[in-house]
Amino acid sequence: xxxxxxxxxxxxxxxxxxxxxxxxxxxxxxxxxxxxxxxxxxxxxxxxxxxxxxxxxxxxxxxxxxxxxxxxxxxxxxxxxxxxxxxxxxxxxxxxxxxxxxxxxxxxxxxxxxxxxxxxxxxxxxxxxxxxxxxxxxxxxxxxxxxxxxxxxxxxxxxxxxxxxxxxxxxxxxxxxxxxxxxxxxxxxxxxxxxxxxxxxxxxxxxxxxxxxxxxxxxxxxxxxxxxxxxxxxxxxxxxxxxxxxxxxxxxxxxxxxxxxxxxxxxxxxxxxxxxxxxxxxxxxxxxxxxxxxxxxxxxxxxxxxxxxxxxxxxxxxxxxxxxxxxxxxxxxxxxxxxxxxxxxxxxxxxxxxxxxxxxxxxx
Amino acid sequence: xxxxxxxxxxxxxxxxxxxxxxxxxxxxxxxxxxxxxxxxxxxxxxxxxxxxxxxxxxxxxxxxxxx
Numbered sequence: 001x002x003x004x005x006x007x008x009x010x011x012x013x014x015x016x017x018x019x020x021x022x023x024x025x026x027x028x029x030x031x032x033x034x035x036x037x038x039x040x041x042x043x044x045x046x047x048x049x050x051x052x053x054x055x056x057x058x059x060x061x062x063x064x065x066x067x068x069x070x071x072x073x074x075x076x077x078x079x080x081x082x083x084x085x086x087x088x089x090x091x092x093x094x095x096x097x098x099x100x101x102x103x104x105x106x107x108x109x110x111x112x113x114x115x116x117x118x119x120x121x122x123x124x125x126x127x128x129x130x131x132x133x134x135x136x137x138x139x140x141x142x143x144x145x146x147x148x149x150x151x152x153x154x155x156x157x158x159x160x161x162x163x164x165x166x167x168x169x170x171x172x173x174x175x176x177x178x179x180x181x182x183x184x185x186x187x188x189x190x191x192x193x194x195x196x197x198x199x200x201x202x203x204x205x206x207x208x209x210x211x212x213x214x215x216x217x218x219x220x221x222x223x224x225x226x227x228x229x230x231x232x233x234x235x236x237x238x239x240x241x242x243x244x245x246x247x248x249x250x251x252x253x254x255x256x257x258x259x260x261x262x263x264x265x266x267x268x269x270x271x272x273x274x275x276x277x278x279x280x281x282x283x284x285x286x287x288x289x290x291x292x293x294x295x296x297x298x299x300x301x302x303x304x305x306x307x308x309x310x311x312x313x314x315x316x317x318x319x320x321x322x323x324x325x326x327x328x329x330x331x332x333x334x335x336x337x338x339x340x341x342x343x344x345x346x347x348x349x350x351x352x353x354x355x356x357x358x359x360x361x362x363x364x
Numbered sequence: 365x366x367x368x369x370x371x372x373x374x375x376x377x378x379x380x381x382x383x384x385x386x387x388x389x390x391x392x393x394x395x396x397x398x399x400x401x402x403x404x405x406x407x408x409x410x411x412x413x414x415x416x417x418x419x420x421x422x423x424x425x426x427x428x429x430x431x
Contacts, residue, residue, distance in 0.1 A: 002411040012409040021411060058429055220402050220427045224409060232373025234429055247428060255397045 013221055017259035024225060031222055035067060035210055042194040044208040045163065048077035052161035052205075054152050055084050055111075057096025058233075059223035061167035062103050064211060066226055068165060069107045082111035083155055083164075085148050088123025095233045103228060114155045116147060121312060128237070130310050135341035140237035143306065150303035154294060156205045168209045171216035174264035175246050177271075182246075190275045192268060201286045201295040215261060290327035291315070299327035308334045365418040369394065371401075372425050381418040388412040390422060400427050 002011040004023035011021035022030055039045055053068055055061035065082055072078040084100055086093055097113065104111045117123050122130070124147075128140045156164045173192060180188040194212040211219055223229040238244060253260045288294070289301035291313075296302070307313035308331060320328060366378040367390055379393050387403050387410060398412045402425040405414060416422070 001415065002413050010414075011411040014411045014413065024409070215399075217399055217402065217427045220425060221409065224402050224404070224425050229372075229425055232426055232429070234373065238429075251397050251399055251428070254399050 012225070013218070017262055027221065028225065031214070031218060032067075034214055034218075036071075038194065038213045039210055042208075042212070044165075044195060044210055045078070047075075048162075049079070050160050050162045051078060051080045052156040052159055052164050053080060053082045054156070054164055054166045055082050055100055056167070057084065057093075057098075057100035058167075059229045060169055060211065060216070060219045062100065062228040063219045063223045063226070064165060064167040065103065065109065066107065066228060067222070068210070069109055080109060081159055081161075082109050083152065083159065084111065084113045085151050085155070086113055086115045086117075087144055087148065088116050088125060089235060089237070090123075090125055092233050092235055095231065099228075099231065112155060112159060114151050116151070119151055120147060120307070127310060127312075130312070133345065134309070134311060134338070135345040136309055138306075139240055141241045141243075144237070146302045146306055150294060150301070153203075153205055157203060161205050163206045163208055165208050165210055167211060167219070169211040169214050169216045169219050170261055170265055171247070171250070173209070173212060174261055174268065175243055175250060177264060177268045178246050178250065179242055186275060186280055189268070189271055190280050193272055201288070203288070203293070204286065204295040213265065290323050291331075298330065299324065300330045305330065305334050309338055311338065367416050367418070368421045370421065370423050372423065374426070381416070385416050386412070387414050387416060387422065390416060391424075396424070401425060402427060 002014050002021040003009065004011050004026050005020040006026045007023060009023040009025075012024050013027045014021045045051065051068060051072070053061065053065045055065055065080075069080050072080045082100075082104055084097065086097060100111075115123075116127070120127070124140065124144055127143050127147075131138055131143065152164065177189060177192055180186075180192070194209045196207045196209075220229065250261065250264070286295050286297065287299065289296040289304055290299050291304040292301060294301055294303070304313060308315075315323075315331065320331060323331065365381050367381050367385070369377045369379055369390060371377070377394060379390050382389075387405065388398055391398050391401065391403075391412070403410055403412070404423045404425070405416065405420055
């Protein structure tokens with residue numbers, strides 16, 4: 001039986017890459033040291049912050065909420081709240097919401113739930129169906145990712161957040177890294193640092209990833225030890241994403257060669273430095289979407305464009321005329337695409353809905 | 365006799381017990397990767413090299429999840 005490298009008690013965790021083992025007490029100390037090092041090293045938080053933790057109700061985000069609420073009790077300038085975006089995925093989200101509300105209650109943390117249905121008029125399930133009917137080439141993870149990020153930023157700002165913390169762990173990060181390397185998309189790689197987002201846009205809230213250097217096995221163990229993991233649900237759309245395959249591949253490699261994930265993270269940190277020196281900026285220029293005013297990399301944000309393509313956002317002639325030229329051209333292009341797909345779909349041709357882009361922009 | 369394995373969210377399996385068997389052997393028998401599960405044995409979280417006994421109950425918490 002493996003014994004704790006510190007005290008000799010039975011181990012709950014063996015770090016094969018580091019050649020050490022820990023009992024429950026010393027695992028939790030190791031975990032705390034590791035996260036605090038990430039926070040310090042990448043300057044994730046300032047002495048005074050209003051932190052909003054983005055939670056899904058899954059083990060990683062609940063572990064993060066639990067961790068930050070406890071840590072904040074020792075930092076007088078920090079205030080922690082939670083935000084859950086409910087996409088409306090039937091048979092999944094209702095269960096994680098229940099767990100989230102229990103944990104939030106136990107921790108005594110203030111929270112808000114925002115719903116796709118209220119904000120966009122449709123649930124993700126309805127949006128996926130609409131997209132397929134209209135012959136849109138996107139996977140569910142694309143809609144979910146775009147709208148979720150959009151609403152998360154907006155809702156967190158309304159809650160007075162100075163920073164949003166997400167539960168992304170080392171596994172999520174290196175999976176996204178590998179997906180974007182395979183796609184040869186270095187601008188997306190450049191966005192994979194532990195702090196994302198330009199602080200310059202007045203409506204943009206900075207996003208940080210405190211579990212950036214923590215393995216998913218470690219966040220899971222933290223959740224199990226604190227009673228935050230009492231049931232298992234999986235997003236029904238997850239197996240459709242490219243991430244599924246990549247994750248399996250990396251986990252097999254890690255099993256054969258412990259330390260593979262840490263190597264991938266070091267590779268990413270080097271790549272980020274090289275990209276920064278080469279002037280490949282992850283954040284690029286930030287403007288305001290000409291339609292909704294939210295921060296956007298383009299004249300019209302992806303959330304508004306997707307809504308136009310889906311036919312759930314219509315602009316009048318007058319509104320269209322008022323848009324700046326570049327923005328108007330983007331909208332007209334989206335409308336032409338929509339018309340082309342509509343004709344193709346009504347012509348009975350095979351729907352291309354199963355092809356196209358994955359969720360390589362961010363982790364689940 | 366056997367070791368009973370309950371995988372959270374994915375049902376129950378039985379694995380035939382062999383003397384000297386460890387948690388990692390049980391996982392291998394089921395075709396599972398040790399970095400994809402946190403394992404508890406009779407209610408206590410254990411490391412993968414922990415020996416199991418006949419009639420044990422293991423609970424596997426999937427590390428991997430979507431969403």
